[in-house]
Amino acid sequence: GAGVSQTPSNKVTEKGKYVELRCDPISGHTALYWYRQSLGQGPEFLIYFQGTGAADDSGLPNDRFFAVRPEGSVSTLKIQRTERGDSAVYLCASSLGQINTGELFFGEGSRLTVL
Amino acid sequence: AQSVTQLGSHVSVSEGALVLLRCNYSSSVPPYLFWYVQYPNQGLQLLLKYTTGATLVKGINGFEAEFKKSETSFHLTKPSAHMSDAAEYFCAVRGTSSASKIIFGSGTRLSIRP
Numbered sequence: 001g002a003g004v005s006q007t008p009s010n011k012v013t014e015k016g017k018y019v020e021l022r023c024d025p026i027s028g029h030t031a032l033y034w035y036r037q038s039l040g041q042g043p044e045f046l047i048y049f050q051g052t053g054a055a056d057d058s059g060l061p062n063d064r065f066f067a068v069r070p071e072g073s074v075s076t077l078k079i080q081r082t083e084r085g086d087s088a089v090y091l092c093a094s095s096l097g098q099i100n101t102g103e104l105f106f107g108e109g110s111r112l113t114v115l
Numbered sequence: 116a117q118s119v120t121q122l123g124s125h126v127s128v129s130e131g132a133l134v135l136l137r138c139n140y141s142s143s144v145p146p147y148l149f150w151y152v153q154y155p156n157q158g159l160q161l162l163l164k165y166t167t168g169a170t171l172v173k174g175i176n177g178f179e180a181e182f183k184k185s186e187t188s189f190h191l192t193k194p195s196a197h198m199s200d201a202a203e204y205f206c207a208v209r210g211t212s213s214a215s216k217i218i219f220g221s222g223t224r225l226s227i228r229p
Contacts, residue, residue: 004158033217040124042205042219043159056216091159103149104217106158 002026004107006092012113013082021077021110025094032075033104034067035091043091049075082114117142117208121220129228134178134193136223138206141187148189149207149217150180159205165189176200201227 005024013019025032030051035043045059049069057067064082069075079086089111093104122137140146150162163174170182176199180191189206203224209217 035219040222042121042221045216045218048216059216093159103161103164104151104159106151106160108158 004092004094004105006107006110008110010111014115015084017082019079019082021090023075023092026105029094029096031095033093034077037089037091084114087112087114117218119206119208119220121206121223123223125224127226128196130198131195134196136191136204138189139187140208142208146208150191151205153203196227198227201225
């Protein structure tokens with residue numbers, strides 16, 4: 001399809017394990033966002049890419065969280081030494097970037113459960 | 116810096132009644148404002164947006180919102196609720212710089228009574 005694709009849709013892991021979440025944005029979208037959504041809450045900003053570079057990573061909660069977008073398209077959110085508090089739905093969104101007023105197109109999210 | 120506050124985590128209205136979901140924003144620069152909707156088991160989708168120009172903006176499914184700078188508000192309304200409007204609604208704000216991130220409110224769950 002032509003929308004934002006996120007994999008896996010569900011991930012169950014044990015505390016202390018390493019996790020990677022993948023986002024494939026809409027073709028041609030230069031801006032890519034990662035958000036985290038806990039139950040009953042709004043999306044919480046994590047990081048924003050413009051092209052290959054992180055334009056704003058002020059939302060990453062600590063150094064266990066890292067994200068890359070090496071070729072300016074697909075992005076991977078990496079979480080080291082997972083904790084139970086990391087359990088949430090991780091949302092990816094893309095937009096046209098600088099020429100756009102900010103409309104985001106969201107994927108359906110990756111639900112992470114840390115046991 | 117930008118932020119939004121959504122008043123009321125849960126709103127319940129009867130089918131056919133007026134829907135009013137409240138959003139107040141804080142922004143140090145002229146903002147862009149958005150309403151997103153999240154239906155059960157679906158991703159967020161844009162309902163409507165305010166950028167510049169007309170302060171009353173119309174969106175999909177009969178929703179509209181009015182930007183009121185003096186009140187720093189961007190409330191969402193629909194004259195007559197339909198059962199299919201039951202969903203979670205999020206107000207969001209960003210600055211006008213291309214480097215600005217989009218900040219979401221905590222959401223309002225809309226329930227429709229038959």
